[in-house]
Amino acid sequence: MPICHVGVALADSGDVIVLPFLHARLDDVVYLHGSQSNQLLRSLLAAPRACATFTSFDGLRVARTGFHSSVIYRSVVAYGPVHVVGEPAERERVLDVLVDAVLPGRSAEVRRPNDRELALTAVIALTIDEASAKVSEGPTDDEPEDVDSAVWAGDVPASLVYGAPVGATDGAMARGSIPVPPSVRALTQG
16 A cells, blocks of 8 residues: 655644655655645645655564564655646646556546646655665574574564455445446455
């Protein structure tokens, strides 16, 4: 799932806030979107640079002691300047990319955003000019005196698994006349 966390000191109060965002990345640009009234997005635009963190939780590392137990993960911290994607055609293109980052193919299945929705939505581009990655690699890092103990150790992989789709219970969906679209079928069969 393309979720990142973005943090900034709020322009009006100086309080620091971190919020999760769905995102899409094209080349060296990370795109975010939210309400035009989103205080964090407005504060990002007032800051000289932004920071976004991306983490993939891949499982648990179960060691022979609590001290050496951990999680299996991959993470990146990215920094760079931000700007508003203001040109209407580019904003619509990026919004399609954001929708498809969550559910590939979905932007072609839904109605286009109307003028009101576009006016309410801010699209922000963070250009990555610096990044740092950290990867938790195994196996467990037990102390030599613990390796031959009678305590189980190893990795427990984790993955995101989608369940069977449940249709909306209103409108045409309630009448059962709309089949599950290809984007959702691909997500749940894949």
